[in-house]
Amino acid sequence: MGKHAIHGALGVAGLFGLILLWWLGVHLFGEADGLSARFSPQATLGSLIELLGQAEVYEHIWVSLKRILIGLVLALLIGVPLGLLVGSYRHLEAATTPAFQFLRMISPLSWMPVVVMLMGVGDQPIYFLLAFAALWPILLNTAAGVRQLDPRWLQLSRSLSATRWETLCKVIIPGVLGHVLTGVRLAIGILWIVLVPCEMLGVSAGLGYFILDTRDRLAYSELMAMVLLIGVLGFMLDAMARGLHRRWVHA
Template identity: 85%
Template sequence: MNNSRIPGWWLGLSGLAGLLVLWWLGVKVFGEADGLSARFSLAATASSLWELLGRSELYLHIAVSLKRIFVGLFLALLVGVPLGLLVGSSRNLEAATTPAFQFLRMISPLSWMPIVVMLMGVGDQPIYFLLAFAAVWPIMLNTAAGVRQLDPRWLQLSKSLSATRWETLRRVVIPGVVGHVLTGVRLAIGILWIVLVPCEMLGVSAGLGYYILDTRDRLAYSELMAMVVVIGLLGFALDAFARWVHQRWVHGG
């Protein structure tokens, strides 16, 4: 019996090829050859994408969006990791805060958009708040889970060696939860990338979300589809990078 396996990268490419075939079929079957749907075709999108890649303005919008992602993620880490350490280390605090946190977590970040704009105005500040609000929950929950799963023998050893709370936190707790924090970061990046585009429709003048609206207003539909592809590729790359960092940490190099 042949136990040879098909390489994973080949299966992945096959899945992407199947997605492209479905795209082509969707336009071919449900659209008209000379109608509006032709602007969303695979060929028209590829042509616009090639043209976009030669424009410097595309890279400006990408840089602005990535900056917002990293600022939002940084703010979420500043809040989520300390909260996760506190909640994970105290059952009473966990019981007291879980209902409130679960209530807030279930509110879509986009629901806050009108309120945040009224309070902060338009620009980067409301985007940073919404992104941080979206990203803080997976980071906090995974950090708390990491604290609860720490080997109690390590904590007992730290106590027997008369380590202070700060030394225990720095040498035992934080190294023990980094893998969980990285898992939370990966989940947060996926959420951030989804929330980013509608957030960038809040009256800003740069970013991928803004550029999507700009292409729509100019009726440049093939260019719009090309931007959708760019957003997907960038999100895929961010997730792959986060997964690589997590695997490097977990497997020790």
């Protein structure tokens, strides 16, 4: 058995161990016929199968994924150019690093009341909060990539009389793309965590909204099914980001 097969088997065993702990927790700390039974793996799996047979849940998934994509694109449009500038100019880096580190340490969710007052409810505040959350890993990783470029590449570019635009497109951007993809992977993890509470800002669709809806309907097994579905979707997004990064690194 190869190394990858062993790692895969261990990963599956770990997931089964997690499900076993879930089952034990429900049965040890709850009553068999009480409220806790609705949170059991059996009830959750049954509700998940029912939900996956309904078109409504796919609409909520699509809305959430669309918000993730828009927030990520906005963060890339802002973070990559800023990262290129900060990484290229030491004085600019010195002037902006304290401010960026200060803003980075403020939880995006703490801006929710302010953003709602300024933008109202709907998609706009969600896009802002998601873009704000994803900006910092992309910006900082891009800047780190610029600083780690081999100076000989830039020297060769200058010796060939390349313009700044040619140097940017042919040397700098390909050289930092691996760092940008690392920032994207980190950003996706942050976005997926921030998304659900953001979707509780008075919107009428999305995974966060659907969780509130199941709570209000007292459909607790459906609520747990949505929590499980959010975990699966987040795992798949992270796997896609890891695969993209690995493909670029080994290209």
